[in-house]
Each structure stands twice: as C-alpha cells, then as structure tokens.
Amino acid sequence: MKRLVKAINEVKKRYEQDEIPKIIKGAKGIAPEVVRLREQDFATVKCETCRYWEPKSKNCKVLVIDVEATQTCDAFQGLESGFKKYNIGRERIESFKKGIIKSKALNLKVFQSLLSPVGWLLLIKDGLNHIYSLELNDFVDMTSMNNGWMQDEVEKIIKSGKEG
Numbered sequence: 001m002k003r004l005v006k007a008i009n010e011v012k013k014r015y016e017q018d019e020i021p022k023i024i025k026g027a028k029g030i031a032p033e034v035v036r037l038r039e040q041d042f043a044t045v046k047c048e049t050c051r052y053w054e055p056k057s058k059n060c061k062v063l064v065i066d067v068e069a070t071q072t073c074d075a076f077q078g079l080e081s082g083f084k085k086y087n088i089g090r091e092r093i094e095s096f097k098k099g100i101i102k103s104k105a106l107n108l109k110v111f112q113s114l115l116s117p118v119g120w121l122l123l124i125k126d127g128l129n130h131i132y133s134l135e136l137n138d139f140v141d142m143t144s145m146n147n148g149w150m151q152d153e154v155e156k157i158i159k160s161g162k163e164g
C-alpha cells in the first residue's frame with residue numbers, strides 16, 4: 001500500500017510540474033469554447049447530472065458561469081445519484097462481450113488536460129463518442145488499482161509524451 005501511495009504521489013508531482021501537453025495555465029474558470037459548451041449530446045449526459053453543476057444557482061464549478069440543466073460540455077462528470085443503469089441480462093452477456101470488442105466501445109482516448117478551479121481534469125472520449133472528464137487523482141487511482149499500471153510503465157508514457 002505504501003508503494004502504491006508513493007507511486008501515485010510521484011505521478012501527481014510530475015503532472016503538477018507541467019509535464020502534460022496542452023495545459024491551460026492558471027486555475028481560473030475554463031472558457032466555454034475550450035470544453036465546447038453545447039446542448040446535451042445524450043439523454044444521460046447533461047449539466048443536470050454532472051457533479052460540477054449547482055442546481056440552486058445553476059453555476060458550473062469548472063466554467064464558473066451559469067449553465068442550463070440541458071447543456072453539456074467535454075468536462076462532464078456523472079453524479080453518483082444521477083445516472084441511469086443499463087440492463088444486459090445473463091443470456092446476453094456473451095453477445096455483450098463480443099459487441100464491446102467489435103465496436104471498440106471501451107477504447108478510451110485522453111485528448112486534453114485542463115487546470116480548472118476543481119483541479120486537474122483529463123478529458124476522455126470513448127468508442128461510443130461519450131465525452132467526459134476524470135479528475136487527475138481519480139485517473140491515477142483508477143489506472144493504478146483497476147489497470148495495475150506501474151511506475152516504470154508510467155515513466156515510459158511520460159517519456160513518449162515528452163518526445164511528442
């Protein structure tokens with residue numbers, strides 16, 4: 001556990017030292033055009049179900065402006081209480097597995113990083129064209145714990161990023 005915490009802290013330090021490309025300097029509200037503020041793309045993806053939306057004031061913590069419940073942007077991040085669970089059914093698990101592989105639905109692409117008032121955000125697009133963000137700490141936790149990324153592998157990723 002100690003090693004894991006150390007590894008996470010080391011990666012965080014590197015990110016904080018501006019080693020990610022396309023960084024927006026300063027922790028001010030992100031400009032709406034940077035995260036393409038727009039009408040919702042999907043019924044499940046909208047400000048109303050985003051963790052950064054304040055329902056009372058309609059203020060977005062990332063953009064630091066008022067936004068409508070039916071809008072969305074690339075920094076969307078689902079609320080734990082706001083999502084609708086889909087249904088597979090046991091008899092369709094095999095087809096579900098094959099379909100995920102065939103359609104590349106889980107191909108994740110990190111396409112942007114932003115320093116926002118809520119901290120570092122990584123913007124991600126999946127194979128179904130769902131766009132959302134993950135906070136850096138959550139991304140590091142997820143890839144360390146779920147994917148088992150190790151420090152030497154992350155060093156290689158950082159090196160390849162530096163080389164452009």
Ligand code: SF4
Nearest residue numbers: 047050053060073076
């Ligand atoms: S981060 Fe984007 S999706 Fe979330 S509340 Fe702000 S504008 Fe809406």
